[in-house]
Amino acid sequence: MSATLPDLNYLTGSSTNTCNLIKDREKYFSNPLFKNRVTISYELMDKGIDEVYNHVKNKSLEGKKLLVEFIKKKAAYAVFNRLKEDEEIQCKVELISGDDNAIERERILELVTKTPNIILVATQVIEAGVDIDMDIGNKDISKLDSDEQFMGRINRSCKKDGIVYFFNYDETKGIYRDDVRANKDYSLLNEGMKKILVDKNFCEYYKPVLKGIREQYNKSFSDSNLKDFFKNSVGKLRFLEIETRMELISDDMWSISVFIARELETQNKTILDGREIWESYRALLSDNSLDYAEKEVKLSEIRALLNxxxxxxxxxxxxxxxRLGELYYIEDGEKYFKDGKIDKEKLITGIGDFI
Known part of the structure; x- marks a missing residue:
């Protein structure tokens, strides 16, 4: 169940053969345990980054869990490095972003769960599918539904008093491009949107958003509007036409998997040599003496190490x-890391832009 799930029937102009899984929405979304779980503060909305930083720093001295989200990696890295170098900050400071692999992300989230006083700086990867429970949130405003998703990481257990401080730092237009939701009128710069966020009445948010999407797409596809698209392309199962129209990520935005060879220490103090693991993987792939079941088991074991x-x-x-299949191998991986974290600048200039 999501508070930000829109009614997509509006895009088709029909509600035929659809039903709402929740008949009494207000029973759940107006419940104080959900609606009033987190207090919202806008006291940082007109403040600069230095004031936001000092606010985070002062709150960290209260011995609580803090989550700070930026919508751009550059800002997240800058604040993370500044916090790490600040000798007055006594708690742990971690950064989670799209630069982290699955193992590193797991380590960070486990640490956050176990540590009562910690600052977690994050990008938007934290908004969905991440089960953490923080006390205080600070977020750079973006899309309203993203802001609500962020609030879902604060006081999840409803055992404390959670609070989120919103601020306005990076511009959203350059990030979300043609996304209608990036319009400032649909953000927390609009008083009406602030009320929607408090009331959890997101249907009022999606009405103008979905209307804008219909207008945008009908204009973009003047020779093939939405009604015609759903009737002919979707209705007649023209899959190639549907694929083209529904493309979310263009070809130049696709990612590739890169194996960065280095020596590292796991949480249980085991030393792993990436070069040895790569060679073992190569040898296993070309070993045709093993029966199918045994080979699959061994591949499963070594792929866990590859991660x-x-x-x-x-x-x-x-x-x-x-290169092995679609997995690319980079030697001398140590030079792309700093204090155990990926050095973003070296990655961009040395390999390519990590996502």
Missing amino acids: YFIYQVKKSDIIYND
Whole structure:
């Protein structure tokens, strides 16, 4: 169940053969345990980044869990590094972003769960599918539904008093491009949107948003409007036409998997050598002496180790040392890391833009 799930029937102009799974929405979304779980503050909305930083720093001294989200990686990295270097901050400071692989993300989330006083700086990867329970949130405003998703990471257990401080730092237009929701009129800069966020009445948010989507797409596809698209392309199962029309990610935005070879220490103090693991994987793939079941078991075991070294990179002409299928191998991975975290600047200039 999601508070931000829109009624997509509006796009088709029909409610035939559809039903609402929740008949009494207000019973759930107006319940104080959901609606009033988190207090919203706008006291930082007109403040600069230094004031936001000092606010986070001061709140960290209260011994609580803090979550700080930026909509751009550059800002997240800058604040994370500043917090790490601040000797007055006594608690742990972590950063989670799209740069982290699955193993690193798991380590961070486990640490956050176990640590009572911690600052977690994040990008938008934290908004959905991440089960953490923080006390205080600070977020750079973006799309209203994203702001609500962020609030879902605060006081999830409803055992404390949660609060979220919104601020306005990076511009959303350059990030979301043609997304109707990036319009400032549909953001927390609009008093009406603030009321919607408090009341959890997101149908009022999606009415103008979905109307804008219909107008945008009908204008973009003047020779094939939405009604015609659903009647002929969808209705007649013309899959190639549907694929073209519904494309979410263009070809130049696809990512590739890169294995960055280095030596690292796991949480249980085991030393893993990425170079040795890569060679073992190569040897196992070419070993035809094993029966199918045994080989699949061994591949499963070694792929679990591969995950410690695999990162997703935006599709580009990268310089690599080896390749197995769609997995690219980069030697001397140590130079792309700083204090155990990926050095973003070296990644962009040395390999390509990590996502």
